[in-house]
Structure formats: C-alpha cells, structure tokens
Amino acid sequence: MPASGxxxxxxxxxxxxxxxxxxxxxxxxxxxxxxxxYKERGVKGLREELRALTEEAAKHGSEGQED
Amino acid sequence: MALRxxxxxxxxxxxxxxxxxxxxxxxxxxxxxxxGSGKTSLVRALEFALFGETREVASRLMRKEDLVNxxxxxxxxxxxxxxxxxxxxxxxxxxxxxxxxxxxxxxxxEFYDGLGEQHLRSKLALTLDDxxxxxxxxxxxxxxxxxxxxxxxxxxLDELLGLAEIRRLYRELxxxxxxxxxxxxxxxxxxxxxxELLRNYERLKAKYREVVSERDAIVRELEKxxxxxxxxxxxxxxxxxxxxxxxxLVEERGKLKTMLQSLGDEKLARMPAVDESYVKEFxxxxxxxLAEVLEMLYMGEEAERVRNMDVTELTALLETYKNLSxxxxxxxxxxxxxxxxxxxxxxxxxxxxNSLENDIAExxxxxxxxxxxxxxxxxxVNKYGxxxxxxxxxxxLEVDVRALQAEEGRLRCARxxxxxxxxQLKERGAATCPVxxxxxxxxxxxxxxxxxxxxxLKRERLERLLQDLKEIERKLxxxxxxxxxxxxxxxRRESLSRALDERLEELHELRxxxxxxxxxxxxxxxxxxxxxxxYGQLDSYYKRLRYAELQERLKExxxxxxxxxxxxxxxxxxSKELDEVNRKISSLKAKLELLxxxxxxxxxxxxxxxxxxxxxxxxxxxxxxxxxxYSNLMAVRSALAEAHVxxxxxxxxxxxxxxxxxxxxxxxxxxxxxxxxxVQSAGARGKxxxxxxxxxxxADGNYVPAFTRMSDGQxxxxxxxxxxxxxxxxxxxxxxLILDEVVPNVDEDTKVAVAKFLAExxxxxxxxxxxxxxxxxxxxxGSTAKLVTLGGAGAAKFY
Numbered sequence: 001m002p003a004s005g006x007x008x009x010x011x012x013x014x015x016x017x018x019x020x021x022x023x024x025x026x027x028x029x030x031x032x033x034x035x036x037x038y039k040e041r042g043v044k045g046l047r048e049e050l051r052a053l054t055e056e057a058a059k060h061g062s063e064g065q066e067d
Numbered sequence: 068m069a070l071r072x073x074x075x076x077x078x079x080x081x082x083x084x085x086x087x088x089x090x091x092x093x094x095x096x097x098x099x100x101x102x103g104s105g106k107t108s109l110v111r112a113l114e115f116a117l118f119g120e121t122r123e124v125a126s127r128l129m130r131k132e133d134l135v136n137x138x139x140x141x142x143x144x145x146x147x148x149x150x151x152x153x154x155x156x157x158x159x160x161x162x163x164x165x166x167x168x169x170x171x172x173x174x175x176x177e178f179y180d181g182l183g184e185q186h187l188r189s190k191l192a193l194t195l196d197d198x199x200x201x202x203x204x205x206x207x208x209x210x211x212x213x214x215x216x217x218x219x220x221x222x223x224l225d226e227l228l229g230l231a232e233i234r235r236l237y238r239e240l241x242x243x244x245x246x247x248x249x250x251x252x253x254x255x256x257x258x259x260x261x262x263e264l265l266r267n268y269e270r271l272k273a274k275y276r277e278v279v280s281e282r283d284a285i286v287r288e289l290e291k292x293x294x295x296x297x298x299x300x301x302x303x304x305x306x307x308x309x310x311x312x313x314x315x316l317v318e319e320r321g322k323l324k325t326m327l328q329s330l331g332d333e334k335l336a337r338m339p340a341v342d343e344s345y346v347k348e349f350x351x352x353x354x355x356x357l358a359e360v361l362e363m364l365y366m367g368e369e370a371e372r373v374r375n376m377d378v379t380e381l382t383a384l385l386e387t388y389k390n391l392s393x394x395x396x397x398x399x400x401x402x403x404x405x406x407x408x409x410x411x412x413x414x415x416x417x418x419x420x421n422s423l424e425n426d427i428a429e430x431x432x433x434x435x436x437x438x439x440x441x442x443x444x445x446x447x448v449n450k451y452g453x454x455x456x457x458x459x460x461x462x463x464l465e466v467d468v469r470a471l472q473a474e475e476g477r478l479r480c481a482r483x484x485x486x487x488x489x490x491q492l493k494e495r496g497a498a499t500c501p502v503x504x505x506x507x508x509x510x511x512x513x514x515x516x517x518x519x520x521x522x523x524l525k526r527e528r529l530e531r532l533l534q535d536l537k538e539i540e541r542k543l544x545x546x547x548x549x550x551x552x553x554x555x556x557x558x559r560r561e562s563l564s565r566a567l568d569e570r571l572e573e574l575h576e577l578r579x580x581x582x583x584x585x586x587x588x589x590x591x592x593x594x595x596x597x598x599x600x601x602y603g604q605l606d607s608y609y610k611r612l613r614y615a616e617l618q619e620r621l622k623e624x625x626x627x628x629x630x631x632x633x634x635x636x637x638x639x640x641x642s643k644e645l646d647e648v649n650r651k652i653s654s655l656k657a658k659l660e661l662l663x664x665x666x667x668x669x670x671x672x673x674x675x676x677x678x679x680x681x682x683x684x685x686x687x688x689x690x691x692x693x694x695x696x697y698s699n700l701m702a703v704r705s706a707l708a709e710a711h712v713x714x715x716x717x718x719x720x721x722x723x724x725x726x727x728x729x730x731x732x733x734x735x736x737x738x739x740x741x742x743x744x745x746v747q748s749a750g751a752r753g754k755x756x757x758x759x760x761x762x763x764x765x766a767d768g769n770y771v772p773a774f775t776r777m778s779d780g781q782x783x784x785x786x787x788x789x790x791x792x793x794x795x796x797x798x799x800x801x802x803x804l805i806l807d808e809v810v811p812n813v814d815e816d817t818k819v820a821v822a823k824f825l826a827e828x829x830x831x832x833x834x835x836x837x838x839x840x841x842x843x844x845x846x847x848x849g850s851t852a853k854l855v856t857l858g859g860a861g862a863a864k865f866y
Contacts (some may be wrong), residue, residue: 009229009714009797016713020706026695027702034703038236046239054245057692 010039069802070190071834072113073154074147079139080115080161081108091836092853095826098838099845100857106838109857110203110807116146116159117187117801118195119167125195132165139163148190148801157187192800200227201794203805209786213774217757224758227793228718233711240707242700249697252690259683268673268680275669282662285655292652299645306638313633320624327617335614338607346608350378353601357388360594363587364398366391381609388602395595402588409581416574423567430560437553444546447539454543457536464533471526481516488513718796719744719758725792726785730762732824733784735817740765742773742785760785780813787821791829804829805836815843822848 014035021028030053037049071093078086082105089098089109098106111121115134123129135142145158156172171183178186193202200208200223212223225231260267310317354373361370369391376384451457484501489510491498498507507513628635723744730742741763746756760773762785773785787809794804810821822844825835837852839845845854 009232012714012717013233013710016710017703017706020709021702024699024702027699027706030696030699031703031706034236034240038232038239043235043239046236050240050245053696054248054693057696058689059692 007039010035069798070148070150070155070800072146072803072836073149074145075109075113075116076143076145077109077112078143079136080112080142080144081105081134081136083108083112084136084138089855090853091834091855094831094834095848095852096834096836096855097822097845097848097852098836098855098857099840099842100838101840104858106840106857107205107807110205110805110836110838112144113146113805114195114198114203115142115161116144116157117191117193118198119159119169119184120195122195122199130165131161131167132163135161135163150190155190157183190800196226197799198801200790201797201799202801202803203807204790204809205807206783206809206811209783209790209809212786212789213760213782221757225715227790227797228715228722229797230711230715230718233707233714237704237707237711240700240704242697242704245693245697245700249690249693252686252693255686256683256690259679259686261683264676264679264683268676271669271673271676275666275673278662278666278669282659282666285659285662289652289655289659292648292655296645296648296652299641299648303638303641303645306634306641309631309633310635310638313628313631316624316628316631317633317635320621320628323617323621323624327614327621330610330614330617332614335610338611340615341608341611343612346381346605346612347378349601349605349608350381350384353388353598353605354378354384356594356598356601357391360395360591360598361391363591363594364395364402366394366398369394381605381612385602385606385609388598392599392602399588399591399595402584402591406581406584406588409577409584413574413577413581416570416577420567420570420574423563423570427560427563427567430556430563434553434556434560437549437556440546440549441553444543444550447543447546451536451539451543454540454547457540457543461533461536461540464529464536468526468529468533471522471529475519475522475526478517478519478522481514482519485513485516715746719746721796722789722792725795726788729791729824729828730785730788732828733788733817733821734781735820736781737765739763739777739781742788743770744789760789780810780817783810783812784817784821794833795829798832802833803836804833805838807838808840811840815841818844819847822852826851 014032017031017035018028021031033053034046034049038046041048072091074091075089076086077083077089082103087105098109100106111123111134114121120131121129121134124131124134141160141162143158143160145156148155148157153174156170158170158172159167161167169178169180169183169187171178171186173186212220215223222231225234354376358370358373361367361373373384373387373391376387378384451460487501488498488507492507492510496508499505500507723742727741727743731740734740739762743761743763745759745761747759748756761770762773762777762781763770764776773782777785787806791804804825806825810818813821818839818841822837822839825837826848829835837844837848845856848854
C-alpha cells in the first residue's frame, strides 16, 4: 500500500512545526493536537478541538485557583 | 489500499443510451474514438459513480438531471474497483427527475446511499476536486494551469501541493473567537474591580491576621497579668491583716500627715521653733491693730468683736482676720469708688463751669455787638421823640399835605376858567361864566386868583418833611426789637454770672473733700498692708507651734505602729504593684474589646468580599488560561505561516525536479530541455508570492519565462509535466490516472511520445487510462495497452 500523499504532507508539516516551536513546548503540543484533529476530522474536527481546548483552558484556570 | 478501476458499466448516461461495459487494463488502457464517441462521457461516468456528480454539475455548468441521456428515463453507472482486499462495486442511478441512488458492495457488505457515500469516501479519501485535478485530468485543467492569472494559478498549485491545507488551517486558527472570549473576560474582570479588588481583599486579609495576632498577644499578656495579680493578692493578705489591727493608729497618722502637709511640711521643718508667750504678745498687738483698721473702715461692730476676742484662741483670731479680710477689701474698694465719684463730680462741675463761661462770653460778644444801636436810638428819640410821637407827627403832616393839594387844585381850576373866559372875551368880546353862567364883559371884573407857585413850594417842603419822618419811624421801629434783645442778653448775663459764682464755690468745696478722702484712703491702705504682713507673721508663728505639736504626736504614733509589727512599706509596695497590674489589665481589656470589635468587622467585610473575589479569581484564571491558549495559538499560527513558506519551497523544489525530468521526456523538438518552478516575490511585506514557470533553452542553456517564450503545445506539455510530477509525488488511494485528450494541440509524434512515456514510466505505479482521437496512438500503443474503441453501435451521437 503506497503511503498517502496527504499523510506525507502532514508528516512534513508536523516536523517543520516541531522544529519551529522547539522553544515553546506548550505551543508545540497545541500544534500537534490541532494538526491531528484537522488531519483526522478536517475543519469540523479542528473547530471541535479548538472548542475543547478553550473549555480546558477555562476549566484549568478555575481549578488552579482553588486553595 | 491502492484501488484501481476494473470495469465501468454505463447505460442511459450522457452519450450512452444503451448499456456499455468497458473492461479496463490493469496498468495501461487507451480509449480511442472520434469526437463525440463518448470518451469524456466515460470519464464522467466514472466520476459520477464515485462522487454522485460531475465537475460540470459541481461548478453548475449543467444540471444533474441533464446527465441522463435524452432517450432514457434514468442513468445507471456501475464501477468495479479492485484493491488488495478484493473488489468493490459502486453502482449509482439517476432518474430524470434528479433522484439518485447509490449502492456499494464490498465482499458480503452492502451499503446504500448515505452509508454508501460514507464508505466510499473512506475508501477513496478523495474529493471531486482532487479527482478532477489529480486523477482524471482533461485539456481544460492543463489550460487552466498555464493560461490563467497568477492568483488563480497560485490557488490551483497550492491546492495540488496540499499547501491550501495550511492556509485553511491558518484561517481556521485566526483566534478571533478566542480573542473575543478573552476580551469579554477582560471586560468582566474590569467590571469586577480587577486587581484593585484583589489588593483590597489581600489588604483586608493581612489586616485581619494582624488584628488576630495582636489580639492573641493581648490575651497572653492578660493571662500573665492575671496570674501576677493573684500572686500579689495572696502576698497582700498578711500585711493587710496587720493593718486591720493598727488601722486606727494608721488612720490617725494619715490625718496627721495630711495636716502637716496642709501646714507646709517641708518649709516649716526648716524654720526655727518659736516661743508661745512671744506669739501671744504678738497676737495681742495684731488684734489691736486689726480693731483700729476696722474702725477706720467704719466697721465698728466688727472692731468691737475683735477687741473682745481671746488671743489664746489664735486659730479663731486668724480665721476672723481671714473672714474680715475680704470685707476690708470691699470697704477699701468702696472708698476708692467714693473718691472716684467725687472726682467725677468735680469733672462734671468743671465741665459745667466751662460751659457757663462759654455762654457768658458768647452773650458778652452779642452785647458788645448791640451796644452802639442803643446810642443811635437814644439820639433819635432825643431829636424826634419815640416812635409813637413820630407816627403822630406823620399823620398830622399827611393831613396838611392833602389840604395843600386840594387848595392847589382849586386854584388851578379857577385860573383855567379865567383864562378861558378871557380868551372868549378876546375873541367875541363877551363871555359866559362857566360857573354861574353870568355874562362877563370885562376881564378886570374877574376875581383875582392867588399865585399857584407859593402853594406848590409849601406843599413840597411838607412832603420832604413827611418822607424824613417816615424814615426816622422806620429806623426806630427797626431798632426797638434789637434793643429789647440787648436787654434780654444783659439780663441773662447777670443770671449766668451768678450761677458761675455759685458753681465755683461748690467746686472748691468738692476739691477739698476729695483731698481729704484720698488722704484717708492712703492711710487705710497702708494700715491694711501692714496688717496683712503682721497676719503673715502671726500665721507663720501659729503654724510653727502647730507643726511642733503634730510632729510630736506623729513620732509617738510611728513608734506604736512599729511596735505592733506592721510592715507598711511592703503593703504599699504590693498595693502599688497591684494597682499597676489592675491598671494594665483594664487597659488591655479595653484594647481587647476594641480589637475584637475590629476583628468581627473585618471578618464581616471579608465575608462580603469573598464572593466577589472568588468570582474574580475564577474569571482571572479563565482569562489566564485563555490568554495562554491564545498566545500559544498565535505562536502556532505564526509557525504555520513560516512552515507554509518552508514547505512550499521544499515541495516546489521536488515538483520542479520531477516536472523537469518529465518535460525532457515529452518535449521532442529539443528547443527546451528542462523546466523549473519558482516562487517569486514571497516574504516581502507579508506577500505569499506567486509561482513562475521557466524553461531552459537548449540553444544557450538559459532559463526563459515559459509563458512568453513557449508555444501553446509546449505550454500544454509543461502543464502535463507538472501534473504528472505532482501525481508521482502525491500518491492517492485511488491509484488511477486518466488523461482525457490532454494534449490535442501537439503533433502526432508528440502524442505518441506522451502515450509511450505514460506506458513506460507511470503505469508501473498507476493504472493509466488515456483517451485519444488519434488513430496512430491507438495503433502504436495497441500492442502494449488495453485498447478500448468507442464510436460503435452503443454510442449515441445526439447527446
């Protein structure tokens, strides 16, 4: 089975993003999540992932404050 | 899972009225036929089967139901795909009304319509657009690549290279919603009070901790003090019991001490002792002196009472003096007022005398002014009599003057009548008397008329006299009131002079009286002052006597108290310390109450703030989380933009290399031996740049712009090279390449070369299907490829 061109393209992109964001681990992880979402589920998946990330960021913030 | 197309069955679709079954070669198939034979329809049939529509329908160049052949009610296309896991049948029907049905069969599984579409998508991983540009490429696509505007070419190439995916990602990751959310959170933070609220809350909490800490410290201090208090109270009990036993002595001693203090304890202790008999004599003299002074002050009763006092009762004598002292002062003040009153009276009298003297002087001046008038009046009276006599004379003169005037008038009439009669006699010789009417014949007979002149002179003399008298009368009348006024002034001057003399006498008496009073006052003051000194001396003697007496008693008491074993100093020390401890306890308790009130208040305030602060912190944390996410998202976006540039460069280089290699194989003239693709104007001011195609000219080896130098056919070959290179670089699940008459504008040799290149170089990896009108291509490739010829009985030309 030939390697999917789209997959190869995203592999290249992922590799480039990793390199460009090597000094910003959080942004790198974010890029990975978003890229995977887009790769697997397209624009709809990307939007869903972004919404989930937003919810996580908001929730994480309020949890972190409790003392 | 590389899929290939094994068979296409088509019926009632576009050019195909009747059923047509096309078996395709596993590697290379040439579909040959004249124009209108259905080559493109076959490609669109495959497209319709796989995607439910064709590119023309998708781009609204035709309606879906127009895909049905004009002579049929419905169209049916069935495609058999072959993969490693076996065959997949895709069957799609379309009615003239536009209703479409799909059936997908894979092994024992069958999927219909929606599920079928879903299954098919997952197998193909391909969109219609991808299919049109990468799988089934026609002449239009090639032309679009080389004959379109740079921006459209950019879009097409970006899409083909996959870079459009990055653009889509970049667009989707704009972060607008996130930014909006962040701004909303920041607005909410601002509404909630932001950092100020937190600072207030923290300040209040710190204050609360401070108050609690202070309160605890006070409580601990209070506990220590209470313990010390208990110890001191126990220690105090023993000396206190002794104190009860000697309480009367202590009390007496206390009183003595108070008395000694009131006498001036320390001062008296330094003074020498005094003899009692001497003091008695001194008191006697003081008493006598006091009585005398009292008498001088008209306080006879008090003087008598003092004289009757016994000097051994020194306290009473001193007390009496003290009591009388104020009274004496009052009397002196009264005397002073008396003196002051006399002087006031003197002053008042002096003012009155001055006023009298001024009045007299003023009247004198007026008298002096009027005095000459009296001489004038007296002279006139002596000459003409008083005003009544003059008036009488005037009346007589007026009667005389009127009589003379009447006589004068009578004489003037008589003379006029005579003159008239004489005139008549002269004229007529006779005349009639105008008075009696008698005839007058001789002028001499007329009576003699006295001369008028003498009478007139007399009358004038009388008139002048009358005028003079009138003037005299006027003067007299005028002088009379002034002389009366003069008399008044003289009378008033006399009475004022009398009053002045009386007041002067009175003034003298007052001055004598004032001097006497002053002399008396000075004497009284001197004596009172001396008395005060004497009193001081006597008081001092008294105190010294009293002090000696009290000291004696005090010594006796001290001796008695000591004898009974009473430790007064210790008790005082304990009491003092106890008082201090109690004072501190009271002070601390008061402070504690204040602190507790403050603590309660702060706790209430804190509780009120808690909700707002919790809410604020919640929002703040959300804001922090979202801000971090937004920041990371922007970093990702920025990285995507950079990755886009880098990846494009990488892909373009690969594409350029592959396309150049293919172009060299297809371009048979040798005019150009290589091509390259470049991205120009990228990066400057955020520009994405555009793709430029260049070709290397064989004659000089220089690269020249492809669009301006190449022929139409060469440009088609260039576009084909690029698309084929892309297809090689970008494998798909559907390993099929269909070229639908892609280069109709080249010569037959080139067409053959293209076909041969496809057969030799691409068909090992891809199933290649080439449609062509060229008989030569079909003939030359017929031996190596599966040949499908259209244009027979199955084709309908009237599509």
